[in-house]
Amino acid sequence: MSPFSDALSIAASVRRGERSATEVLEEHLGRIAEREPEIHAFNLVTDGPARATAAAVDAAVAAGEDPGPLAGVPVAIKDNLCTRGVPTTCSSRILEGWRPPYDATVVQRLAAAGAVAVGKTNLDEFAMGSSTENSAFGPTRNPHDTSRVPGGSSGGSAAAVAAGFAPVSLGSDTGGSIRQPAALCGVVGVKPTYGLVSRLGLVAFGSSLDQVGPFAHTVADAALVCEVVGGHDPGDSTSLPGAFPSVSEHLSDGVAGLRVGIVTELMGEGVAPDVAARVRAAADALAGAGATVEEVSVPAVTFGLSAYYLVAPAEASSNLARYDGVRFGNRVDAATTGEMMTATRTAGFGDEVKRRIMLGTFVLSAGYYDAFYGTALKVRTLMRQDFDTAYESYDVLLSPTSPTTAFAFGAKTADPMTMYLNDICTIPTNLAGHAAMSVPFGTGDDGLPVGVQVLAPALGEVPMFRTAAVLEAAAHAEGGAA
Numbered sequence: 001m002s003p004f005s006d007a008l009s010i011a012a013s014v015r016r017g018e019r020s021a022t023e024v025l026e027e028h029l030g031r032i033a034e035r036e037p038e039i040h041a042f043n044l045v046t047d048g049p050a051r052a053t054a055a056a057v058d059a060a061v062a063a064g065e066d067p068g069p070l071a072g073v074p075v076a077i078k079d080n081l082c083t084r085g086v087p088t089t090c091s092s093r094i095l096e097g098w099r100p101p102y103d104a105t106v107v108q109r110l111a112a113a114g115a116v117a118v119g120k121t122n123l124d125e126f127a128m129g130s131s132t133e134n135s136a137f138g139p140t141r142n143p144h145d146t147s148r149v150p151g152g153s154s155g156g157s158a159a160a161v162a163a164g165f166a167p168v169s170l171g172s173d174t175g176g177s178i179r180q181p182a183a184l185c186g187v188v189g190v191k192p193t194y195g196l197v198s199r200l201g202l203v204a205f206g207s208s209l210d211q212v213g214p215f216a217h218t219v220a221d222a223a224l225v226c227e228v229v230g231g232h233d234p235g236d237s238t239s240l241p242g243a244f245p246s247v248s249e250h251l252s253d254g255v256a257g258l259r260v261g262i263v264t265e266l267m268g269e270g271v272a273p274d275v276a277a278r279v280r281a282a283a284d285a286l287a288g289a290g291a292t293v294e295e296v297s298v299p300a301v302t303f304g305l306s307a308y309y310l311v312a313p314a315e316a317s318s319n320l321a322r323y324d325g326v327r328f329g330n331r332v333d334a335a336t337t338g339e340m341m342t343a344t345r346t347a348g349f350g351d352e353v354k355r356r357i358m359l360g361t362f363v364l365s366a367g368y369y370d371a372f373y374g375t376a377l378k379v380r381t382l383m384r385q386d387f388d389t390a391y392e393s394y395d396v397l398l399s400p401t402s403p404t405t406a407f408a409f410g411a412k413t414a415d416p417m418t419m420y421l422n423d424i425c426t427i428p429t430n431l432a433g434h435a436a437m438s439v440p441f442g443t444g445d446d447g448l449p450v451g452v453q454v455l456a457p458a459l460g461e462v463p464m465f466r467t468a469a470v471l472e473a474a475a476h477a478e479g480g481a482a
């Protein structure tokens with residue numbers, strides 16, 4: 001169990017006037033001062049504005065007002081979410097110095113709920129990567145073992161929670177960037193159904209895949225943050241109508257009668273045996289709690305990686321065309337506009353981002369579009385159909401989140417493909433637009449955290465969170481008994 005206070009209990013004590021938001025903030029800033037030089041979870045710690053926000057929360061409580069469900073809760077924000085007047089870099093040189101003129105909807109909603117933003121967290125440049133080693137500002141270290149990566153791309157947000165810098169944080173997940181770092185850092189991470197959380201103010205990577213979600217120590221905190229930041233936003237054309245499903249009220253429903261399928265294709269080749277063993281232990285815990293657990297084949301998930309590395313770079317190459325030295329961030333001057341754009345993009349983007357732009361531009365080009373991009377879209381449909389078939393018989397599916405525990409720095413940087421293979425279990429969810437979350441479930445042979453992934457169909461958040469809550473309780477019981 002985490003040694004740090006959770007968001008729900010912080011908010012409860014601040015709302016009752018038992019603790020001040022200022023005291024809570026100073027405790028977290030103290031931990032940041034102590035460990036951040038070693039961890040590098042943040043691109044920027046906004047301690048000044050945070051102190052002002054905490055003071056405002058305290059003033060509201062003193063005046064008899066209710067600051068909201070996240071009253072006085074410190075939150076860390078991935079640095080690809082726009083924050084008004086506060087640098088938003090995407091960990092890229094090309095955006096250095098850019099200050100957005102508006103807050104992302106999710107940032108606005110956190111503030112309206114009484115949360116206190118403590119800083120912007122490090123990521124792989126433009127969220128492209130699985131280790132945070134692609135940040136232009138240096139990597140983040142895993143708080144459990146600083147010789148290991150925290151995962152990525154939201155490595156800073158995962159590490160910030162794991163290190164006790166904030167009880168909750170926000171990340172973005174295009175192919176696993178919330179769930180995989182959550183698994184590697186031993187915290188809860190949620191990728192909600194596509195359209196449930198607004199993308200307004202999330203710097204676009206793969207627009208049909210991107211979704212914002214929380215990191216937390218507990219399933220209940222993650223549920224609360226989803227309910228606060230989620231729900232319809234007229235400013236996002238892909239936003240679903242209505243509120244985020246009310247998951248918090250179902251957390252103690254248990255899993256009796258729930259049908260759980262272990263995805264056969266995600267338990268074999270490429271998955272470390274100690275990780276697979278933890279997934280089986282999680283399945284046993286669910287069966288012990290009254291769920292029906294079986295293996296199920298979802299054949300098309302094996303095409304996930306191939307389809308993703310056509311669709312995501314295609315969308316990225318289009319989305320990143322806007323960074324040309326004209327409107328945003330850095331500009332490298334040159335004689336002509338064309339030369340200025342080339343010089344700016346050459347200097348501003350890192351190697352992985354350039355690789356994705358080239359890949360994406362290639363697969364969208366005349367003569368190749370149908371063969372590559374068109375085929376990937378067909379595979380995407382096939383994957384949805386295979387999931388639909390599985391969800392006719394199962395309420396949720398189970399798999400590892402990441403095929404291994406946290407790996408060493410440099411272990412997977414030489415060959416991009418070995419890095420991409422980290423996401424075999426998480427990518428299918430994004431292609432399908434479904435929900436999935438990672439729940440810590442013990443450790444691997446190396447003593448480092450293992451995450452179990454609970455997958456659900458679109459809008460299947462209630463059974464997903466019910467399952468997660470049972471797994472969390474089982475992991476605690478196991479940890480306590482050990």
Ligand code: GLN
Pocket residue numbers: 127128129130152153172173174175176177178205312423
């Ligand atoms: N690791 C995957 C990639 O590099 C997913 C990243 C993400 O979810 N943002 O694209």
